[in-house]
Amino acid sequence: MSVHYRSQSIKPLHSTLVILTLSLAPAAFTGYPDFLLSTSPPIMSYNNILLDDAINLSHHLSDVARARQISPLKRMQKYIGKPGLISLAGGLPSPEYFPFASISGQVLVPDSFPLKITDEKPSLSWIWNLLPWSNKERTTSFTVPKYSRQTGDLSLETGLQYSLAKGLPQLDQILHEFVSKIFQPGYSNWTTLVHTGNTDGWSKVVQTILNPGDGLLCSEWTYPSAMANAMPYNIKYVPISMDSEGMDSTSLRKTLMGWDESRSMHPIGLVLCTAFRSGRIPQTMSARRKKEIYDICAEYDIIIVEDCPYYFLQEGEYVPKSKRTPEPDVDDDTFITSLVPSYLKYDYQGRVIRLDTFSKANSIP
Numbered sequence: 001m002s003v004h005y006r007s008q009s010i011k012p013l014h015s016t017l018v019i020l021t022l023s024l025a026p027a028a029f030t031g032y033p034d035f036l037l038s039t040s041p042p043i044m045s046y047n048n049i050l051l052d053d054a055i056n057l058s059h060h061l062s063d064v065a066r067a068r069q070i071s072p073l074k075r076m077q078k079y080i081g082k083p084g085l086i087s088l089a090g091g092l093p094s095p096e097y098f099p100f101a102s103i104s105g106q107v108l109v110p111d112s113f114p115l116k117i118t119d120e121k122p123s124l125s126w127i128w129n130l131l132p133w134s135n136k137e138r139t140t141s142f143t144v145p146k147y148s149r150q151t152g153d154l155s156l157e158t159g160l161q162y163s164l165a166k167g168l169p170q171l172d173q174i175l176h177e178f179v180s181k182i183f184q185p186g187y188s189n190w191t192t193l194v195h196t197g198n199t200d201g202w203s204k205v206v207q208t209i210l211n212p213g214d215g216l217l218c219s220e221w222t223y224p225s226a227m228a229n230a231m232p233y234n235i236k237y238v239p240i241s242m243d244s245e246g247m248d249s250t251s252l253r254k255t256l257m258g259w260d261e262s263r264s265m266h267p268i269g270l271v272l273c274t275a276f277r278s279g280r281i282p283q284t285m286s287a288r289r290k291k292e293i294y295d296i297c298a299e300y301d302i303i304i305v306e307d308c309p310y311y312f313l314q315e316g317e318y319v320p321k322s323k324r325t326p327e328p329d330v331d332d333d334t335f336i337t338s339l340v341p342s343y344l345k346y347d348y349q350g351r352v353i354r355l356d357t358f359s360k361a362n363s364i365p
Contacts, residue, residue, distance in 0.1 A: 179344075
């Protein structure tokens with residue numbers, strides 16, 4: 001379900017301006033700007049391209065974000081693990097008192113769901129599937145012990161303990177490799193944070209970037225839960241017209257060009273872009289359109305938030321069944337290359353925050 005916000009129902013803004021193009025809410029917080037200028041040398045991207053660090057975008061922080069201070073206890077974390085040091089500061093429970101000795105389970109093997117249908121099933125096959133002995137799921141087992149056998153292994157000792165906001169080191173490594181290979185950010189010092197769903201991630205973005213009364217540019221048809229999430233902060237919505245690809249870049253530029261800064265309506269900007277599906281409306285935004293929107297946002301200093309849980313469901317143009325031909329088998333790199341890139345790939349300044357999830361079209365075995 002989507003809600004259509006009509007232009008004539010939106011009152012003029014008298015504060016900052018933000019852009020929003022979003023869809024369904026779901027869980028990795030990717031591409032968050034470092035906000036601080038770094039002196040570290042450029043690093044290589046996934047494609048061995050030399051990349052620079054992000055620019056300083058700390059002026060986009062909200063008043064609440066600017067007022068945040070590091071917890072005194074968190075400052076002491078740098079001393080944890082030093083030989084001979086016994087810490088009583090964090091209140092970390094002893095793993096000896098954890099109620100689990102180990103956790104085991106069965107998971108489906110990676111190829112449990114074939115990409116191609118090899119034969120037609122009989123019309124009454126659904127009856128067979130209801131029988132208890134018809135289950136032919138192939139699984140593999142796993143066990144997580146309380147204590148790791150070697151450094152780097154998963155264990156309940158660390159998994160059930162207080163941990164970093166970035167998540168467990170093993171998960172952080174998986175997310176970093178995934179983002180680097182799939183989305184290929186255009187700058188070097190990007191990072192990932194873990195949240196409990198894209199609605200939760202969007203809420204944190206609103207608190208970090210927007211002040212009460214700020215404006216939010218959004219597509220005419222926008223996912224209502226995101227709107228509802230920002231309403232308690234007295235956010236003002238400014239709809240941008242759409243076409244078959246989603247947010248129209250020409251309309252976006254026209255709106256920003258006509259913004260009256262003399263009336264304190266300075267565009268600070270935040271674009272929550274769901275490039276492929278706006279709610280339940282199937283849309284695929286082209287690479288060209290994304291580049292146009294990114295260039296406009298860079299010109300007018302707008303932060304982009306990309307919410308795209310259905311990224312891998314890119315069907316292309318519709319082909320009638322009578323004209324379809326078998327698709328050839330492709331390797332991972334070929335498939336990734338065939339996808340319309342994320343905004344992250346065009347982001348050379350660090351102004352894209354990508355909200356992602358493994359609960360929709362992705363899964364990690």
